[in-house]
Amino acid sequence: MPFGIDNIMKSDISSCNNAAQLKRLIDKYFDTIKGEYHLEQKPLKSNKDNAETIEHKVWDREPEPATLSGLALALGFNSRQEFQDHVQHGRFSQAIKQGILRVEASYEAHLHQNTTGAMFALKSMGWSEKHEQASTNTETENTLKVEIVNSGPPPADSEKDVKL
Numbered sequence: 001m002p003f004g005i006d007n008i009m010k011s012d013i014s015s016c017n018n019a020a021q022l023k024r025l026i027d028k029y030f031d032t033i034k035g036e037y038h039l040e041q042k043p044l045k046s047n048k049d050n051a052e053t054i055e056h057k058v059w060d061r062e063p064e065p066a067t068l069s070g071l072a073l074a075l076g077f078n079s080r081q082e083f084q085d086h087v088q089h090g091r092f093s094q095a096i097k098q099g100i101l102r103v104e105a106s107y108e109a110h111l112h113q114n115t116t117g118a119m120f121a122l123k124s125m126g127w128s129e130k131h132e133q134a135s136t137n138t139e140t141e142n143t144l145k146v147e148i149v150n151s152g153p154p155p156a157d158s159e160k161d162v163k164l
Contacts, residue, residue: 012076029074035063
């Protein structure tokens with residue numbers, strides 16, 4: 001289990017009295033997965049005598065991807081089925097649906113890093129790669145006539161029949 005989710009699992013959905021509290025739990029999940037870092041000054045390598053430095057980001061806790069399972073764990077659910085049941089029939093299902101939408105938005109943002117991801121997104125939205133032609137009510141029959149023309153002597157049956 002990722003370290004960040006483990007930290008926020010101490011509170012759960014049963015402790016929420018209203019949708020605003022649940023939204024705060026969801027926001028806490030998304031803040032936690034961003035990771036934590038501090039900035040350090042690092043000297044430039046180009047000139048050792050020069051006192052120039054650059055600011056360098058050092059991760060104390062690496063960022064984690066947003067996942068539906070991570071969101072469910074952060075909200076205190078024990079199974080995907082329990083999570084789905086609450087989405088369908090729970091008191092604050094709208095708030096959870098917004099959290100799910102945020103996870104989906106995170107995935108969609110990563111889809112645009114290459115063309116395959118964009119193609120997948122378009123297909124899942126109903127687009128198709130096939131070129132569909134408009135059909136007309138009048139069907140025409142096209143016939144292709146093939147004529148075989150002999151061009152030279154017939155092939156030999158075996159090597160013995162070949163004359164040089």
